[in-house]
Amino acid sequence: MFLIFGLRTKAHRLGLVPMACRVCGQSGSMLLVREVTKFSLFFVPLIPVRTKHVLYCTNPLCGAHSTISAGEARQLLAAGTGSPR
Numbered sequence: 001m002f003l004i005f006g007l008r009t010k011a012h013r014l015g016l017v018p019m020a021c022r023v024c025g026q027s028g029s030m031l032l033v034r035e036v037t038k039f040s041l042f043f044v045p046l047i048p049v050r051t052k053h054v055l056y057c058t059n060p061l062c063g064a065h066s067t068i069s070a071g072e073a074r075q076l077l078a079a080g081t082g083s084p085r
């Protein structure tokens with residue numbers, strides 16, 4: 001008998017956040033993404049192992065990203081978001 005197991009990360013776009021990029025300084029929108037890593041058995045995701053919130057710069061020349069805490073993500077979402085692309 002053998003087991004096929006592993007980790008799989010799925011990204012969920014939460015919305016656009018109106019704040020300036022910390023790297024390029026563009027005052028456009030930052031894309032807020034929740035990345036959930038789940039333990040999977042036989043390619044079926046079962047148990048969430050890790051969740052992190054990442055801000056991606058939508059400037060194609062920059063592409064910077066930074067990880068923020070769940071509390072910061074909640075505050076940004078409460079401040080208002082646009083629709084995800």
Ligand SMILES: [Zn+2]
Nearest residue numbers: 021024057062
């Ligand atoms: Zn940027």
